[in-house]
Amino acid sequence: MVIVWSVLVALVIMSIPTAIRLGPDMIGKKFVDSHEFQGEMEGFYYTLSTTVLNPIQFEEAREKIIVTDEEIEEHRMRYGNLSDQVMNIQEQYEGRITDAEASGNEQLKETLIKERDTKIADIELNFESDEHVEKKVLAGKVSALKQFLTENQQSARSAFPIAYHLTDVKTGEVFTQGDVEVPAIYKKTFGEVDDYFKANTVISESEYNHYSVSYYDDGYELTAADFANIQQPVRQFEGVIVVSEKALQGSYLKDHLASFNKKKYRNYTLWILSIGALYLLLTKVKFKKEWVTENRFVQSYNGLKIDVKVFIFMFSLLLTFEFIHRDATGAFFYNDYYSGAWPDQLFWLIVLAMSILFLAFQLVNSIERWKQAGVFERDFAESYVVNFLKSFQTMFLNRTLGVQMFILLIGFFLAGFGFAVVAIQPFLILAYLPAVFFLGLPVLYIFVKRSAYLNRIFSSTEKMANGTLHEEIKVKGKSPLAKHARHLNRLREGVQISISEQAKSERLKTELITNVSHDLRTPLTSIITYTDLLKSTHLTDEDRLKYVDIIDKKSARLKTLIEDLFEVSKMASGNLELHRQKVDLTQLLQQALAEHEEEISNSGLDFRVQLPESAIVANVDGQRWWRVLDNLIVNALKYSMSGTRVYLSLDRVGDRAQFVVKNISKYELSENSDELFERFKRADTSRHTDGSGLGLAIAQSIVEMHDGEMEIDIDGDLFKVTVEIPVE
Incomplete structure (x- = not known):
């Protein structure tokens, strides 16, 4: 019933902008008006x-x-x-x-x-x-x-x-x-x-x-x-x-008249429905707080920190006001492009209803929860803000390090503030420059020196975590960082290399067996099955050709899986040799897109490609770099939601070439983007789509071999891959 209530409220809200904006132009008016x-x-x-x-x-x-x-x-x-x-x-x-x-x-x-x-x-x-x-x-x-x-x-x-x-x-x-x-x-x-x-x-x-x-x-x-x-x-x-x-x-006025009448009667329908919805809200479907207090999601929601609740509430509130303020919902009822798009209108009605429902849920739940004695105080005490303030106090447990870090933070803040002031009042540079030379630069020198030492400690710690324990962390001076380095050296001495290597080996072997066995067994089973069927003497020529075609496709699938597996293995062992030459990355991307032109045309996707006006030349292995582009384009074709846009861009950023692919995934993605670089990892967790699950892993290995970087960003269903490599 609470869902019905939220839909009725959303319907009333959606009718307000259309009534204000379109009422004077439609009520009692003809097309010629x-x-x-x-x-x-x-x-x-x-x-x-x-x-x-x-x-x-x-x-x-x-x-x-x-x-x-x-x-x-x-x-x-x-x-x-x-x-x-x-x-x-x-x-x-x-x-x-x-x-x-x-x-x-x-x-x-x-x-x-x-x-x-x-x-x-x-x-x-x-x-x-x-x-x-x-x-x-x-x-x-x-x-x-x-x-x-x-x-x-x-x-x-x-x-x-x-x-x-x-x-x-x-x-x-x-x-x-x-x-x-x-x-x-x-x-x-x-x-x-x-x-x-x-x-x-x-x-x-x-x-x-x-x-x-x-x-x-x-x-x-x-x-x-x-x-x-x-x-x-x-x-x-x-x-x-x-x-x-x-x-x-004539078709021109006839079509426009039909469009006008369609919009008019559609809005009449909306306004009549909203009046009925308002009547039901005032009589039959009045809001009840039990809809919230007895909801099964209350316990999960109450587990969130109060900071997160406030953020979600403000976001829901802003979303609702945005619909009302900008006529975001009403636009679908008077825009020609959406003249017949009832599914779209229904979608936005549901979105607004969910936003209203969530607002009501949060508001009522908070009021009822905080009526209980001590609950608000406990929620506040466990909030992220309070924990941050406590952590800020803990920052000074080692007073020397805490004071130094605090002074550095204040120094950088003042430097930025001073720069902004000088940008507004240039004559103040006479006071700003001495402060920079006698205060800012010394503070910067100390910060860089300590940061460099801290990064060396981090680097050594990372090597220790990866099993490289023969390098001792150098201890310099008597600072808190030097003391921490001594503690890490003691920890290093207590770690056994053999146990770490054995655990790593067992993990990789288990992962390989699990994934390879699944992906190889499927085409192999099909090959065996249809081979047995071909042995039958009662097959027609048509069935025989069909079975041979299936065996051919499954064999090609099996060959691709094995080749990808060997490719990854060679990259992991460092046995893959690059044949570098000067390559025009712009031309190579154009060729890769032309190779998939038919697939793109039949995919139902709208590819938006942005290429630089001039050539971008890099010293790369052209064949391997083609593999990177091909894998990313095929990945977008396979896993993009039908009817959406796919954005590809190539540009020069400083001394690096940046290639970006953005698309909307048709599968739900994990927030942990690092999982997608794992071998045999797919967005299609059911593993029904073609592919080895090695595409992104192979692409990342090739990029890293070219001294480049490859990053994946996920925002809901938005999937973004950014590849950067040095250029000439």
Whole structure:
């Protein structure tokens, strides 16, 4: 019942933004009253004015175009000063002239020299004569005007039939199209002084600015001043404009009318349902706190820290308000794209209902729980914040180390704060620089020195944990870190290498046997089964061919598993040799994508690929690096949710190439991304998909052999792989 309550509340909430936003436009309104139809008519009025009733006359307009001194100077200096432009032309022709001379083609050489000298002479004349430049700019602007008029005429046709009969009030000139006496769904009459149809050449000053950007030819713009000069006087017309009922029979208006009615009646349905939901909430389905207190999830939820509860509550609250504030739910009821997407609307209704349900659950549970004496105090005492404060106190158990770390933290905070202040008030750098040299740098030196020693201790400890116990940690000075190093050395002496190595060996052997036996047994069993079936003398040729095809596929599957296993084994033993060469990573990625073009096309996935404009060259084994790209692309094809996007990008970041693959997984992923690098680990835990489970392990090994890094990030169902390697 609590779920029903939350759905009813969500339904009421979802109806609020649509009622506010769409009610005035839909309740009691027809299609011709809609913003969509009115927008179509406004567009028709504009094109009618500028192309039929009051168009720009090209011959008259071209005489009014002017060229300003600024435009002359801009054209002259567009490609740099005189010396830069001459040098650029010479460099363009130098190689071509040399090639023609080397090939013995004297005619081509002379033609290129003449062409070069002509261009250089034209450039020099640009810097000598304003009139020369003015003619070129004027010709370009005239060409741009012609382009504008051509495109304006091309856009004059209306998307649906419209009839009109208009008479110029001043000259009596009549413009007519179609029959204005037919039955109409829309009719606009112009006649009185304030209602005359006003036909402008260009609508407004904003149109000037629009055209000055949109209509140009080879860099020659028509400016706002040009359009102001060619603007003709406004003409006023009386008459009528009609859209006939037959226009609704055309696919354009017919489809838009159907879409409008669908949205209107769908929203009517939503509003009626929300009224019914509100009635039920006030009468039959009133909220009961027992829905929360007797819920089986209460015990699990109460096990969370109070900090986590507060965060979850605030997140749920923000999510709910976001739906209301941004019309996130209502958008699905008035957006054309979702005009028939009831499943999507239902999905967002469920999301909002769950958010409301969780808010109610948390609020009621907290109130009822904290009514008990001492519970709030205990929850607060066990919170992460309180534990952090206790840990902060424990930080000073070794007072020397605690004080040093605290001073370092304060020092870095003040340094960052001082930098921000100097960025706002630069004159304070006179006080900031001495503080940096006499306080900041010494503190930084101490921090780096201690951090380096701590990292060496960490490195040695890691080696000890991995079984390398013959290296003793060097003890320097009498600091707390030196004391810790002595303790670790004592611990090292008590560890037996043989036990550690034996445990590691047993673990690897068990893991290998478990995973390999499962993945090899399945295709092998199929091969044996269908081989036995082939021995039957009663098989038809069709069945025999089918069984042979199955055996062939299972054999290929078995071969792939064994090859991948040997590949991983060679990498693990260090017996794999790389043949490095300079490779264009951009081209290699393009080839890998082309190899899978058919699979990508049939996958139902939308691959979004972002490649750099220039080549990224790295010293890699091309065959092995192809394997990395292929494994990651195949991984995305296999495990991406159908209908989602897959993002692939390659870019240069500093001295490293970064390749990123992002997709939405169709399987639930563990938060521990390191598990996916394990051998035979799959997102498909049921192991029904093809593959050895070694793809990411092989890719990671190849990347590491190239001195690169490979990381996996998981955020819910978002799966992201980042690969970085050094480049030339």
